[in-house]
Amino acid sequence: xxxxxxxxxxxxxxxxxxxxxxxxxxKAAGRISKATVAAVEQAAAELGYRPNAAARTLRTxxxxxxxxxxxxxxxxxxxxxLRGAQDEARRHGLTxxxxxxxNDPARGQSGLDALRTAAVDGYLTFEVANEASRALHAPTVxxxxxxxxxxxxxxDVEAGVSAELDHLLELGHRRIGRLAxxxxxxxxxxxxxxxxxHLAAVGVDADALPVARTRFTLDxxxxxxxxxxxxxxxxxxxxxxxxxxxxxxxxxxxxxxxxGDVSVAGFDDLDLARVLDLTTVRxxxxxxxxxxxxxxxxxxxxxxxxxxxxxPVELVIRGSTGPPGxxx
Amino acid sequence: xxxxxxxxxxxxxxxxxxxxxxxxxxKAAGRISKATVAAVEQAAAELGYRPNAAARTLRTxxxxxxxxxxxxxxxxxxxxxLRGAQDEARRHGLTxxxxxxxNDPARGQSGLDALRTAAVDGYLTFEVANEASRALHAPTVxxxxxxxxxxxxxxDVEAGVSAELDHLLELGHRRIGRLAxxxxxxxxxxxxxxxxxHLAAVGVDADALPVARTRFTLDxxxxxxxxxxxxxxxxxxxxxxxxxxxxxxxxxxxxxxxxGDVSVAGFDDLDLARVLDLTTVRxxxxxxxxxxxxxxxxxxxxxxxxxxxxxPVELVIRGSTGPPGxxx
DNA sequence: TTGTAGGCGTTATCAC
DNA sequence: GTGATAACGCCTACAA
Numbered sequence: 001x002x003x004x005x006x007x008x009x010x011x012x013x014x015x016x017x018x019x020x021x022x023x024x025x026x027k028a029a030g031r032i033s034k035a036t037v038a039a040v041e042q043a044a045a046e047l048g049y050r051p052n053a054a055a056r057t058l059r060t061x062x063x064x065x066x067x068x069x070x071x072x073x074x075x076x077x078x079x080x081x082l083r084g085a086q087d088e089a090r091r092h093g094l095t096x097x098x099x100x101x102x103n104d105p106a107r108g109q110s111g112l113d114a115l116r117t118a119a120v121d122g123y124l125t126f127e128v129a130n131e132a133s134r135a136l137h138a139p140t141v142x143x144x145x146x147x148x149x150x151x152x153x154x155x156d157v158e159a160g161v162s163a164e165l166d167h168l169l170e171l172g173h174r175r176i177g178r179l180a181x182x183x184x185x186x187x188x189x190x191x192x193x194x195x196x197x198h199l200a201a202v203g204v205d206a207d208a209l210p211v212a213r214t215r216f217t218l219d220x221x222x223x224x225x226x227x228x229x230x231x232x233x234x235x236x237x238x239x240x241x242x243x244x245x246x247x248x249x250x251x252x253x254x255x256x257x258x259x260g261d262v263s264v265a266g267f268d269d270l271d272l273a274r275v276l277d278l279t280t281v282r283x284x285x286x287x288x289x290x291x292x293x294x295x296x297x298x299x300x301x302x303x304x305x306x307x308x309x310x311x312p313v314e315l316v317i318r319g320s321t322g323p324p325g326x327x328x
Numbered sequence: 329x330x331x332x333x334x335x336x337x338x339x340x341x342x343x344x345x346x347x348x349x350x351x352x353x354x355k356a357a358g359r360i361s362k363a364t365v366a367a368v369e370q371a372a373a374e375l376g377y378r379p380n381a382a383a384r385t386l387r388t389x390x391x392x393x394x395x396x397x398x399x400x401x402x403x404x405x406x407x408x409x410l411r412g413a414q415d416e417a418r419r420h421g422l423t424x425x426x427x428x429x430x431n432d433p434a435r436g437q438s439g440l441d442a443l444r445t446a447a448v449d450g451y452l453t454f455e456v457a458n459e460a461s462r463a464l465h466a467p468t469v470x471x472x473x474x475x476x477x478x479x480x481x482x483x484d485v486e487a488g489v490s491a492e493l494d495h496l497l498e499l500g501h502r503r504i505g506r507l508a509x510x511x512x513x514x515x516x517x518x519x520x521x522x523x524x525x526h527l528a529a530v531g532v533d534a535d536a537l538p539v540a541r542t543r544f545t546l547d548x549x550x551x552x553x554x555x556x557x558x559x560x561x562x563x564x565x566x567x568x569x570x571x572x573x574x575x576x577x578x579x580x581x582x583x584x585x586x587x588g589d590v591s592v593a594g595f596d597d598l599d600l601a602r603v604l605d606l607t608t609v610r611x612x613x614x615x616x617x618x619x620x621x622x623x624x625x626x627x628x629x630x631x632x633x634x635x636x637x638x639x640p641v642e643l644v645i646r647g648s649t650g651p652p653g654x655x656x
Numbered sequence: 657t658t659g660t661a662g663g664c665g666t667t668a669t670c671a672c
Numbered sequence: 673g674t675g676a677t678a679a680c681g682c683c684t685a686c687a688a
Contacts, residue, residue, distance in 0.1 A: 005665055016675045021667060031673060053445045054391070055665035057382035058680045065446075073414075074407040082401050086428050095442055098426050100414050114423055117381045118393075218599050245603045271546050275573045276603060333681055344659045349683055361657065383681035386664050 004047045013043035020044070024051070057119060065095045066296055067115035068124040069108055071183070073100040075216055075242065076270050078126075080285030081143075085124065087286070088293035094121075096293075103183065103215070122296045127185040139299040143292045146186040151299060153292040153309045157187055157267075158194040160281035161237075163315035164265045165198045167279070168235045171323050173263060177210040177233030179225055179243045188239055195237070209233070214243060221246020222253075229254055234324040235263035241270040244278050244320075259322030269316055277319040287311050332375045341371035348372070352379070385447060393423045394624055395443035396452040397436055399511070401428040403544055403570065404598050406454075408613030409471075413452065415614070416621035422449075424621075431511065431543070450624045455513040467627040471620050474514040479627060481620040481637045485515055485595075486522040488609035489565075491643035492593045493526045495607070496563045499651050501591060505538040505561025507553055507571045516567055523565070537561070542571060549574020550581075557582055562590060562652040569594035569601045569608055572648075576604055587650030597644055605647040615639050 006024070010017040015036060022028055023040040032040075043049075057063045068085055070078045082098060089096045097120060099111030115123065122139035125148075142148035144155065168176055178195065181188040196206040210231035214224035221238075225247040228236065238244040244266030251258060258264045266273050269282035288311050295305035334352070338345040343364060350356050351368040360368075371377075385391045396413055398406045410426060417424045425448060427439030443451065450467035453476075470476035472483065496504055506523065509516040524534040538559035542552035549566075553575040556564065566572040572594030579586060586592045594601050597610035616639050623633035 003665090007665080017666090018668085018676075019674060021665095022674085025667075027668090033673065036673080050441075050445050052386070052447065052665050054382045054385035054447055055680090056667075058380070058386050058664090058682090059666045059668085061680080063382065073410050074404075076402075076404045076407065079402040079404065079407065082426075083428060083430065086401075087430075090438075095425070095446065097423070098410075100411060102411065102415075110418075113378075117378050118423065119381055218602055242599060245599060248603060271570060271573060272600060272603065274546055275576060275600065331681095334683095335681080345682085346660075346684080347658060350658090353683075355684090359657065364657080380681050383664090384683080386666085386680090387682045387684090389664080 003052070004049050005052065006049070009040065009044045009047055009049050012047060013039045015040060024049075061119075062121050063119045064093060065097050065118065065120045066122045066124060066293065066300075067097045067099060067112070067118070067120040068126070069099045069101055069111055069115075070126045071101050071108070071185075072103050072216060073098070075240075076272070077240075077268050077283075077285050081126070081289040084286030084289030084291075085293050086289075088290040088297075092293070092297050094293070094297070096124075122300050124292050124296060127183075127187060139296060141292050141296040141299065141305070143288065144185070144187040146190055151295050151305045151307055151309075153288060153295055153311065154187070155283050155288060156310045156313050157190055157281075160267065160283070160313040160315070161191050161194040162198050163313075164237055164267075164279070164281060165195065167315060167317060167321065168237070168263060168265065169202060171235075171263065171321060173235040173324055174204060175209065175232070175234045176204075177228050177231060177236045178212070179221060179228055179236055179238045179247055180211055180213050181239045181243075182213040182215050191239060214246070216240060216242055218242060218246050218249065222249040225250035226253065229256070229262070233262065235265070235321065238264065238266050241266035241268045241273045241278060241280055244280070245272050245276060248276055248278075248320075258320045260325045263321040263324070265321055273316075273318070279318045279321040280316050282314045282316045284311060284313075331380070332377050333380065334377070337368065337372045337375055337377050340375060341367045343368060352377075389447075390449050391447045392421060393425050393446065393448045394450045394452060394621065394628075395425045395427060395440070395446070395448040396454070397427045397429055397439050397443070398454045399429050399436070399513075400431050400544060401426070403568075404600070405568075405596050405611075405613050409454070409617040412614030412617030412619075413621050414617075416618040416625075420621075420625050422621070422625070424452075450628050452620050452624060455511075455515060467624060469620050469624040469627065469633070471616065472513070472515040474518055479623050479633045479635055479637075481616060481623055481639065482515070483611050483616060484638045484641050485518055485609075488595065488611070488641040488643065489519050489522045490526050491641075492565055492595075492607070492609060493523065495643060495645060495649065496565070496591060496593065497530060499563075499591065499649060501563040501652055502532055503537065503560070503562045504532075505556050505559060505564045506540070507549060507556055507564055507566045507575055508539055508541050509567045509571075510541040510543050519567060542574070544568060544570055546570060546574050546577065550577040553578035554581065557584070557590070563649065564590060564592050566592065566594050569596045569598040569606060572606050572608070573600050573604060576606075576648075586648045588653045591649040591652070593649055601644075601646070607646045607649040608644050610642045610644050612639060612641075 101108030126143040140150045212224040212228040221243040266280035273280040298305040429436030454471040468478045540552040540556040549571040594608035601608040626633040
């Protein structure tokens with residue numbers, strides 16, 4: 001299957017190669033005659049011509065591709081993020097190159113390297129490699145970052161945390177445990193900080209409350225939740241629905257139930273939350289991805305996107321939270 | 329930030345550009361002196377040289393990238409698949425370009441087009457576009473395909489279905505309903521066929537049993553499950569854990585429980601299955617992805633991978649299945 | 657052992 | 673209006 005090039009199209013249309021380039025590049029306005037344009041377009045269609053991306057990239061220095069680095073493709077949240085990012089990218093004629101850091105900074109770094117040699121036009125970095133991304137010297141938008149010196153797009157996790165705490169406090173909980181992320185990335189640090197502030201404001205010392213840190217697998221969450229339960233919290237606030245699901249498993253093992261024995265709250269509103277009837281914070285992962293791409297497109301185009309865009313979140317109260325039980 | 333090219337490296341090392349290319353391309357063995365090699369490598373390191381992928385691709389016609397088309401990145405199963413594929417690709421110095429078809433054949437097609445102009449070295453097509461992929465004229469491996477005329481890698485879904493049916497039949501179920509996929513792709517057709525055969529072998533007419541078809545969202549599954557429940561099956565076999573989760577929601581709405589009122593079985597063994605205590609079929613998505621990439625690498629290298637590789641699956645019996653209740 | 661030169665397919669700057 | 677022509681950065685015969 002011989003690749004068809006613009007030279008082939010030119011030959012068939014009876015024009016020069018540069019004319020083909022002009023026409024197909026949309027630069028024909030007021031320069032090339034209607035008849036020639038039509039001839040070129042027909043020849044291209046007949047031959048099934050597809051421009052060679054490598055040649056174009058080499059010549060123009062632009063690849064029409066943006067790189068997206070995520071910490072863990074295995075978490076369902078990133079499916080939504082990717083969907084939103086790809087949708088928006090498509091609208092701009094861009095492709096998204098995804099790199100999974102597999103929760104390993106070294107892999108995140110090597111992923112960034114791979115994107116660099118692939119000559120992507122810009123980067124979307126999710127949590128990972130916020131420092132590393134400074135060295136990219138290419139348009140970059142940081143997702144779920146609080147301090148990067150590039151445009152940032154993030155969820156309003158503080159509002160989410162506050163809404164959940166208010167909900168738990170109103171129900172009467174004071175001994176609120178946390179099953180938190182073991183990864184000290186911005187989004188989780190922001191939650192730590194907000195929990196501390198929010199509880200301090202109502203006279204509760206967050207440092208005296210039980211906390212467990214875990215990786216994002218169901219089993220890790222379950223094990224760490226078991227340890228957390230030994231400290232007898234009346235409610236457990238989780239950094240993620242997967243972690244909350246781990247708590248539910250742990251409760252089952254101990255013969256406890258939510259919310260009778262312990263209230264449980266998650267974060268993200270994954271399918272998991274819906275089926276477990278979990279109180280959680282609904283976040284719009286697609287919007288996050290789409291917004292980030294939009295900002296990056298603007299940046300690549302020489303524009304100045306907002307330094308920070310905050311995507312709102314929403315508390316969803318379901319059946320896993322209730323007043324503290326008498327049983328503990 | 330000026331891009332550093334091999335010419336810059338050559339100048340700094342005091343050699344010609346072709347020598348640099350030879351050294352950095354690993355073709356120096358027995359041709360370039362040790363001293364020159366060292367000088368080139370040092371110069372490259374000092375300058376932070378990174379070869380330009382577009383130029384290399386243009387010249388060699390190979391991009392060191394393989395394209396992967398999946399029907400729905402939003403389904404957690406694909407996170408695993410992608411993880412496995414990326415891991416294996418990395419081992420071979422390849423990059424995986426992911427395209428999400430968003431359950432829309434047109435988008436799958438345009439995704440394939442995008443990959444084509446990106447000049448990927450080969451394709452991994454998951455369900456989508458099995459016919460379309462014939463026109464690719466590039467090495468292709470079909471995932472979860474039964475009939476493609478390219479090497480296929482698939483899960484042993486027939487064994488999975490049979491194991492689940494045996495399990496349900498042994499428990500005493502005869503009126504086994506199905507919540508099946510609305511997408512008529514090979515993997516789901518294979519399940520349909522196996523259900524029919526397996527039940528016929530024990531004297532049950534599958535056509536007389538209730539079936540509902542649904543898309544892969546929790547809500548769609550729930551709604552279709554409600555309709556299915558009206559036909560009073562004693563057990564429901566689902567094409568996917570997400571669908572099974574939808575059944576559980578429907579049961580809840582009807583005030584029914586599994587397995588007391590209806591037994592429920594899923595497929596995939598997602599986190600969802602674990603937390604819902606769902607009997608299901610465990611499938612190794614990472615192995616599927618890794619195996620497919622390995623086959624594609626072989627194909628690209630001119631090898632002849634097996635026409636079909638079948639990845640084994642395993643029945644996992646949990647608490648959602650039991651003997652038919654007396655209540656119905 | 658190393659250098660020269662040609663060309664991959666495209667875009668873009670000039671002449672005509 | 674259209675057509676030469678020169679890069680873009682790299683690889684790879686072939687020459688020296």
